[in-house]
Amino acid sequence: MLLRRILILVFFLAIFLVEVTVGFNLHLNQVFLQQYQQYAEYEGIIVALTSDKDYFHLLTGLKSGETTKIIPVMLENPATAIEKGDYVKVEGYYIYTLTIWNDPITHVDIPLASVLRNAQVTKLGKGINIEVDKGCGSIYYVGEAIAIQYTTKVDAYFSKVWVKNPKGDIVLYQGPLAVGTYAVKGIIGEPPGSRIFTLEVYVRLDEDFLGYGDSVMLRDECMINAIYGADLTIENVYAVDLAECESGIIKVTVVNSGKGESNPTTVEVYVDSKVVGSAEVPSLEAGSRADVEVEVELPCCILSGNLIVRVDAEDVIPELNEEDNVYALSNAIAIKKPELKIYVEPPKIVEGEFVVVISNVGESEARNIELDIDAPNDFEIIALPQVEEIPPGGEATLRIPFKGKIGEYELVLTVTCNDNCGRSWSTKSTVEIVLRRELPITLTLSQPQVEALHPVLVMGKTLPEAAGLTLTAIYRIEGDEWEEITRIDVGSEGSFYFTFIPPKPGLYEVGVYYPGSSEWSETLVLEKLAVVKIKTFLQIETPGEIVVGKSVLIKGEVKPPREVNGVLKLIGAKGEELRLDFRSSPNGTFLLNATLNAIGKWRVVIVIPEDELHEGATASAEISVFPLR
Helix, strand or coil, rough: CCHHHHHHHHHHHHHHHHHHHCCCCCHHHHHHHHCEEEEEEEEEEEEECCCCCCCEEEEECCCCCCCCCEEEEECCCCCCCCCCEEEEEEEEEEECCCCEEEEECCEEEEHHCCCCCEEEEEEEEEEEEEEEECCCCEEEEEEEEEEEEEECCCEEEEEEEEECCCCEEEEECCCCCCCCCEEEEEEEECCCCEEEEEEEEEEECCCCCCCCCCEEEEEEEEEEEEEECCEEEEEECCCCEEEECCCEEEEEEEEEECCCCCCCEEEEEEEECCEEEEEEEECCCCCCCEEEEEECCCCCCEEEEEEEEECCCCCCCCCCHHHHHHEEEECEECCCCEEEEEECCCCEEEEEEEEEEECCCCCCEEEEEEEECCCCCCCEEECCEEEECCCCEEEEEEEEEEEEECEEEEEEEEEEEEECCCCCEEEEEEEEEEECCCCCCCCEEECCCEECCCCCCEECCCHHCCCCCCEEEEEEEECCCCEEEEEECCCCCCCEEEEEECCCCEEEEEEEEEECCCCCEEEEEEEEEEEEEEEEEEEECCCCCECCCCCCEEEEEEECCCCEEEEEEEEECCEEHHHHHECCCCCCCEEEEEEEEEECCEEEEEECCCCECCCCCEEEEEEEEECCC
16 A cells, blocks of 8 residues: 555656646746646546535546546535436546545545546436336336336446346346437236336446446436236227217226226216216226216217217226226217218210209208319319208209210219208219210101000101111000010111001000110100000891790991900890890801890890900890780
8 A cells, every 4th residue: 555655656746747847937836835727527427426425436438439437526515416327517627736535435545636626517317227107116006017218328348127026036138238228118017016127237447546447337226116906997888879969878887907996986978078977986896897877968069979988087096007998989979960962863965954963861951052063174064053951851953054075974073061050061972974966856656646556657857967877666655664666777867767556555655765876875755645445336236026925136246346245135114134145256246136025115235345455335226026916
């Protein structure tokens, strides 16, 4: 020890002699009496300090290329706010003196001139630090997630991060550690109890005169406590028949999935961030559940139909997981709104109007209705009519004038409206249309009314440039399916004709159909034709008089001739009646024999009933019956 002091004294004496040489113009006694001082400042990490915090060791040279060493610092005044491991800035003076100083921390004799004296210190942060996301000293629950973050402002050739828990030590990392911030995530496991997270870094020293050797160790700790806790979650929410502007009941199942008992709390229901109902939740033991009914008053004019249900909304219960206290239900509330449907009767020709029907199938009146049609450039919408309102169940029919070119188009129709609350609603529909040249056709019937099975001449006229097109002649009785009559070609002057024989009575539609082509539009032109039953004519021949008891021959003929059933009635003077059913021959004739056994005038009546094609007919005659003389 004596030898060390002698060497130090010789070293500083040499420095002193150099200083005397530099300041040769000073008197020798002035050099000995005056202490020479030099300003210096450093940034570094406090590795040790005295209990009264007026003296500490500072690790400096933390940046790449700098000399890493520990310097002693003597403060002008104690700094109560600093701690071991703090990253600080110091400013002070080296006062050169021959005094030997025993360091109060390592108890090594050092020159007092090597101590930065009259220093001021500014705390800049932590030189090394280990912390957790909820803060050191906080309480975690068994099973809760935890995030550990550790930081160093100095490169370490070796470091170790570990946690001490009731089961022992768990090493999180060990090895070299560069300047930076690092993170580790995990779960608090069994059993409950304290946990101490520790960071140690080992830094090599390029120089040392304080007795640290070739390295120094820095250490930081962070302690937490782990306990069993409750964890309230919403298992299920039952909400039906809910509508705005009405009251209702929501059933909520709350479960304590933690390991600790929960205190009483509340469950709240939110609509548009406003509480619309709440109910008490009793204390729940670990693993138990409670069914809670919440009465809600749902406001009008809500922004959405979504429900948010939250248990322990005021966070009065410390929980393992606060993120699972919320349950969301989408579209749980029926909104009384207009619901618009769009029907488009697409145009087929290149210019004219097409029909758009907007119907309101919702529960609220639609107001300020606007129709927008997004169409290609070659399809021009000339005007869009405005609609002020459509009540529930109502509709508006719009005729949209347009002008286009031959081709295929896609139109996107968007209808927007407001409801009674001023909320905006919209619906969209896409329609594919094909525009072709119009094929105008006029039809003329030779007769507007005919009997069944009688031919009708149908004459038609169209454009001469449509010559050669093949049309399909069609007909139907109103309400029945279409039937094809024939196919006809348009003549060179645009004319055509065909004959139609209606098969039975009825109100007919007779016309022509063209399916369309790349140039001409689909076309259907019809005319009405009334078809009546065929009139039936009936002729009979009888003798004017006969003798009682003799057979009488009755002849007859039905026109148009056909085989048909008929009835013969013989009515006597006293009202007696004979009836005979018969059937005519295919040529329409019939012969009937009858015997009249009473004298007087008899009336002969022949009845032909109507059928599907023919009208009925009746003919009568009188026969005088005389007694035998």
